Amino acid sequence: MEVCGDLKSDNLKNRPLTPLRILRGLMILLVFLSTAFMFLLYFAPVAALGLRLLSVHQSRRVISLIFGLWLALWPYLFETVNGTTVLFSGDIIPVEKRVLLIANHRTEVDWMYLWNIALRKGCLGYIKYVLKSSLMKLPIFGWGFHVLEFIPVERKREVDEPVLLQMLSSFKDPQEPLWLALFPEGTDFTQEKCKSSQKFAAEVGLPALSNVLLPKTRGFGVCLEVLHNSLDAGMVHEILIKMFPGIYIVVPQATCYANTYCMWDLMTTIN
Numbered sequence: 001m002e003v004c005g006d007l008k009s010d011n012l013k014n015r016p017l018t019p020l021r022i023l024r025g026l027m028i029l030l031v032f033l034s035t036a037f038m039f040l041l042y043f044a045p046v047a048a049l050g051l052r053l054l055s056v057h058q059s060r061r062v063i064s065l066i067f068g069l070w071l072a073l074w075p076y077l078f079e080t081v082n083g084t085t086v087l088f089s090g091d092i093i094p095v096e097k098r099v100l101l102i103a104n105h106r107t108e109v110d111w112m113y114l115w116n117i118a119l120r121k122g123c124l125g126y127i128k129y130v131l132k133s134s135l136m137k138l139p140i141f142g143w144g145f146h147v148l149e150f151i152p153v154e155r156k157r158e159v160d161e162p163v164l165l166q167m168l169s170s171f172k173d174p175q176e177p178l179w180l181a182l183f184p185e186g187t188d189f190t191q192e193k194c195k196s197s198q199k200f201a202a203e204v205g206l207p208a209l210s211n212v213l214l215p216k217t218r219g220f221g222v223c224l225e226v227l228h229n230s231l232d233a234g235m236v237h238e239i240l241i242k243m244f245p246g247i248y249i250v251v252p253q254a255t256c257y258a259n260t261y262c263m264w265d266l267m268t269t270i271n
Contacts, residue, residue: 021082028077039070040144048147057176060149064177067148068125075116086116090240090258095121096232097177100223100263103239104212105183110241113254114181117239123179130164130182130219155186157218164222174230180223184215228263236261 043066051059078084093099101114111129118124133152136142145152151167153160171178187193189212198208206214224236238259 024082028082032073032077035070035073036144037140039066040140040147044144044147056170057173060176063147064125066125071115071124071127072119074112075119078112079116085253086113087253087255088117088120088258089255091237091260093117093121093237093258093260094232095123097123097126098174098227098230098232099123099179100227100231100236101179101181101239102184102220102236103181104241105185105188106241106243108188110188110243111181111183113241113256114239117256117258118179123177126177127179127181130180130223132187153219155216160219161222164219165226168223168226172226172230178227180227182220182223184217184220185213186216187213189213224263231263236263 044063047059047062047066051062075086079086103110103114105111114127115124118127128148128150130151130153131145133154136145136150136152138145149167151164153163171180193213194210197213198210201208201214238261240257240259242255242257243253
């Protein structure tokens with residue numbers, strides 16, 4: 001992955017949060033949400049319902065194309081219009097069509113930063129998420145998550161494992177592009193959650209973590225078990241996201257640091 005800019009630079013992260021920047025951020029959000037409604041209400045039903053009756057593979061191709069075109073708005077609005085600098089460093093993520101991504105979960109919106117990476121790899125339309133099942137019930141957007149075949153979880157092993165196995169088995173074709181992203185922490189990071197996580201870690205004899213929550217590994221393990229024969233290069237990519245002070249989409253700077261791991265080493269560790 002290319003490294004953009006100086007990771008130690010303080011020029012951008014200290015920009016004041018002015019009313020103009022807040023207004024610009026709200027306008028960006030309005031454009032993004034309004035185009036999302038158009039995509040979900042007018043284009044998605046044709047691809048999700050009409051084409052799917054004929055071919056699941058072709059339906060997914062069309063949805064990925066439409067989804068990718070719409071999602072490309074985010075990096076443009078975020079980086080060009082809003083002026084946010086996104087820095088990339090760490091291991092190089094090659095251009096691969098089948099990838100398993102894991103990331104830390106600093107805020108409620110940091111899953112969007114993975115779009116900036118996928119765009120640069122030409123795989124924006126292929127990205128799918130493992131997410132809380134409650135989000136699938138949101139008005140309009142819940143329908144969109146179903147169309148895009150995001151995988152819902154309750155964060156209960158006995159409930160989630162059958163769902164993961166069923167949905168992941170439909171993505172085992174190595175010829176079908178897939179960027180599957182999940183957040184092993186299971187929820188966004190807060191100091192209160194961190195204290196609870198550290199308390200639990202102490203009770204079970206695990207290390208106390210300060211910057212992330214104790215991960216839930218079973219869902220990640222199921223993803224590896226089902227997809228390990230079809231992932232490109234047998235690698236899993238970890239993305240560490242750091243955002244400098246700001247409010248969601250008006251943060252002045254974000255850093256994405258990539259670590260690449262051998263899938264077989266991870267499977268051995270988990271097992």
